[in-house]
Every structure is written in C-alpha cells, then in structure tokens.
Amino acid sequence: MFTHRGGGFQLTKKRRTLPDGRKAEYWACDALEARFRDLYRDAGIKTSSHAGRRSFGTALIKSGLSLEQVAILLGHQDCEVIAAYIEVDKKTLRAMYKHALR
Template sequence: MYRGLMPQTCLILTHKGGPYELSVKRRTNEAGELVDYLAADSLQSYVTGLYRAAGLGRGYSSHSGRRTFASRLLAQGHLLDTVQLLLGHSHFDHISPYLEVSKRDFREACAALDSLF
C-alpha cells in the first residue's frame, strides 16, 4: 500500500536528523467553516529559501512547488485520489487550490466543449 515507504517515519528530516515541528493552524474553507490543519512553518521557509537560492525569487514558494507537483501528476494521467493522497489532504476541497490548468489545456478543453454544441 505504501510502496516500500514506512508511513510511521518522517519523509523529510531537519538538518539535525529529526522531524520538523508541526503547528496547528486554522483556516476557513469554502463552506465558511473553520478547519484546523497542521503546518511545518520551518520546512516551508526552508523550501522558499531553496527557490530563492535557485534564483527564482518572489512568486515561488513551497505551495507553488506543490501546485506544480499536483498539476504534473494529473497531466501524466494519475487519479485525483492519488494526488490527494500524495499531498496529504483528507478532503478534495483541500487539494483544489493546488491545481493549475495551463492556458493550452484550458483552450483545448474549451474547444472540446464548443465542438459538442
């Protein structure tokens, strides 16, 4: 089920070899309900620093990397359930903000819709 990974272990470790600390955060979902979630702020900061060190600067973050990861998986034909699992989200409405549609894919989808009518 986990393809050789051990779900009880951390996938990414700090420079000291330990797990990143998680903070409880709260956000409002699309239904207007408050939802608690866990976030590793120091890991997010580290990934953002990697983007900057690579010369990508502003506009790139750990979340833009997650969006790219999710979009590429979907473009390769992986199921939404798989992407949801890999991003660690329990509900689909949590994954939708990470999904991107390229302009080309958007145009092709619109053209396909136009051909139906």
C-alpha cells in the same frame, strides 16, 4: 535528507476556513516551508513553496492521478482544499472530457 537544526521538522496543528465556510484542521510544518523558500531563493528561482506544490499537483493530475490521490500526496484529507493548488490546462480538460463521454 532535510533536517531542521539537526533533527526532524515539527508539525503544528492549524485551522483554515474552506470555501464553503466549514472549518478544517490540518497539520503544517512552517520550518520545512521556510527551508524550501530558502532553497528556491538560493537557486535563483522566484517562487513560493505553494507555487511548488501547485506545480507538483498539476503534474500529478496531468499524469492521470485522481483528485483523491493528489490530495493524499499533497497531505490533504479534503479534495476541495487542493483546488487552489491545481491548474489544469485546456488540452488536459479536453482529453478528460472526451474520456468521460466514452
């Protein structure tokens, strides 16, 4: 279990601008993100917490989850927001295309 100074992590409401210019509010936990950065550093992994989220999102898409399901698991309400976290390889895209043409 992850704790912050012996207790739970505090969420902070933040705002961001979506690619289409709309403003969106979201909850973030900067202390938890910092903890993951420390864990990556201590393990000798040169990455960021967002790279970990991208890998997680990509793995979920490859396992067949929908964008809506991935958005929920990544903690986002808007599927547009998760686009930056997901990398879909060409093999997966081909399989999705073939499936859609059935």
